[in-house]
Amino acid sequence: MKTDELIGLLGASFASEPAKSPGMLRRIALGAAIGAAGALCLALLALGVRPDLGEGKSLTFLLAKLAFALAVGGLALRYLGRIARPGGERRVHLGIAALPFAAVMVLAALSLANAPAAHWGTMLTGHMWLECLISIPVIAVVPFATLMWVVRKFGAPTDLVRAGALVGLASGGVSAMGYAIHCMDDTVPFIALWYGGTIALCTLAGALLGPRLLRW
Amino acid sequence: MSRRGFAGGGGAAAARPAAFIPGGHARVGRGAGRKDMSSDRVGGGFRGSAERGVLIGQENELRALLSSGLAGSATDYRLFLERLGPHLRAYFKGKLARSGRAAPEAEDLVQETLMAVHTRRHTYDVGQPVTPWLYAIARYKLIDHLRRTRASLADVPVEDAGELVAHDDHAAVESTLDVERLLGQLPGKMRQAIRAMKVEGLSVAEAAARSGMSESAIKVSVHRGLKALAAMAGGKGE
Numbered sequence: 001m002k003t004d005e006l007i008g009l010l011g012a013s014f015a016s017e018p019a020k021s022p023g024m025l026r027r028i029a030l031g032a033a034i035g036a037a038g039a040l041c042l043a044l045l046a047l048g049v050r051p052d053l054g055e056g057k058s059l060t061f062l063l064a065k066l067a068f069a070l071a072v073g074g075l076a077l078r079y080l081g082r083i084a085r086p087g088g089e090r091r092v093h094l095g096i097a098a099l100p101f102a103a104v105m106v107l108a109a110l111s112l113a114n115a116p117a118a119h120w121g122t123m124l125t126g127h128m129w130l131e132c133l134i135s136i137p138v139i140a141v142v143p144f145a146t147l148m149w150v151v152r153k154f155g156a157p158t159d160l161v162r163a164g165a166l167v168g169l170a171s172g173g174v175s176a177m178g179y180a181i182h183c184m185d186d187t188v189p190f191i192a193l194w195y196g197g198t199i200a201l202c203t204l205a206g207a208l209l210g211p212r213l214l215r216w
Numbered sequence: 217m218s219r220r221g222f223a224g225g226g227g228a229a230a231a232r233p234a235a236f237i238p239g240g241h242a243r244v245g246r247g248a249g250r251k252d253m254s255s256d257r258v259g260g261g262f263r264g265s266a267e268r269g270v271l272i273g274q275e276n277e278l279r280a281l282l283s284s285g286l287a288g289s290a291t292d293y294r295l296f297l298e299r300l301g302p303h304l305r306a307y308f309k310g311k312l313a314r315s316g317r318a319a320p321e322a323e324d325l326v327q328e329t330l331m332a333v334h335t336r337r338h339t340y341d342v343g344q345p346v347t348p349w350l351y352a353i354a355r356y357k358l359i360d361h362l363r364r365t366r367a368s369l370a371d372v373p374v375e376d377a378g379e380l381v382a383h384d385d386h387a388a389v390e391s392t393l394d395v396e397r398l399l400g401q402l403p404g405k406m407r408q409a410i411r412a413m414k415v416e417g418l419s420v421a422e423a424a425a426r427s428g429m430s431e432s433a434i435k436v437s438v439h440r441g442l443k444a445l446a447a448m449a450g451g452k453g454e
Contacts (some may be wrong), residue, residue, distance in 0.1 A: 089351030
């Protein structure tokens with residue numbers, strides 16, 4: 001086919017379809033909201049709300065975990081909205097997306113420095129580190145699937161590794177919010193190590209799967 | 217390479233107003249074509265103000281056409297695609313020549329990219345410059361194409377690859393449409409002979425067998441026809 005004929009065809013198909021102007025960020029936010037709802041349902045059904053809510057500092061720590069997860073997920077979604085467009089990788093700063101991790105690690109180091117060395121082991125591993133290690137990546141599958149679908153359907157990323165990594169990062173953050181409702185380990189070093197670690201794992205999975213899932 | 221933009225510079229780009237050649241290309245000399253696209257300002261950092269003017273003019277024109285097209289004007293949208301074609305062709309040819317690929321591949325890529333631009337047009341953010349968006353799509357399609365065809369490239373002997381680069385088939389592909397039009401003005405026999413031998417690539421014997429003419433008649437028709445075509449293409453026949 002001659003290129004001029006193709007242009008004619010494309011022009012004709014344009015005239016028959018009305019122009020649509022969806023906000024990329026809005027679509028991604030919608031995908032994330034659906035994924036978050038799914039993750040919340042999964043966390044509530046499989047794990048349930050922590051029984052000690054309202055005792056001691058449990059509410060404070062629940063809010064701290066939610067804030068960390070929200071910061072991670074929010075930044076990742078913001079940059080995902082950019083990287084989903086061709087050439088958007090120029091406007092993505094992964095260093096900024098990693099800021100919540102840096103912040104929580106600084107807080108963890110401070111909290112460890114203020115505690116006797118004998119407590120460090122329990123502060124880091126908590127009671128349920130294995131449950132956290134398994135739950136966050138498993139719950140993350142739901143937002144991961146919805147976000148990948150949205151980017152695949154409505155986006156056109158040209159840096160598939162980073163786009164996949166941001167999908168993983170965002171779904172890890174959303175998943176951590178779901179798990180935080182159940183999690184009873186209330187130390188900052190635990191959040192830094194196990195929340196941070198599992199979210200990084202989700203990011204890595206996204207970076208590896210991105211080139212396969214997001215090709216267009 | 218990822219941070220280089222469409223930087224036209226040097227004589228090659230000046231001869232062809234469609235300057236879609238990224239900086240660092242062999243034909244872009246003088247360093248004037250290098251441009252860091254990490255800033256959103258298109259044109260900043262160029263030394264020659266004339267080149268900058270051309271590039272900004274292109275950006276503004278494409279952007280205006282696409283914006284108006286996306287707002288619903290089918291004529292402007294079509295004009296946008298038509299303007300985009302030569303830019304893409306120049307870009308892909310330059311790139312493919314470097315890796316020793318033939319020009320028809322460039323035309324395939326032009327079409328693939330035009331289709332990608334069309335089907336993914338909603339990913340253009342109206343507030344942003346259009347050139348980096350287009351460049352990202354073209355680059356993505358080029359890398360995708362090179363990756364897909366890497367296996368088949370390995371089968372091509374090195375000597376042949378040298379031949380591909382040596383050929384300057386720039387004019388040949390770009391003017392396919394014009395040749396068809398010019399051929400239409402030739403007498404029937406000449407047209408038939410030239411189409412069989414020069415367009416379809418048949419041998420003299422095959423062309424003679426098909427048309428029912430003698431081999432020498434074919435040769436003469438091709439010779440005369442080509443001469444007439446050259447005269448017409450040179451503007452004397454118009």
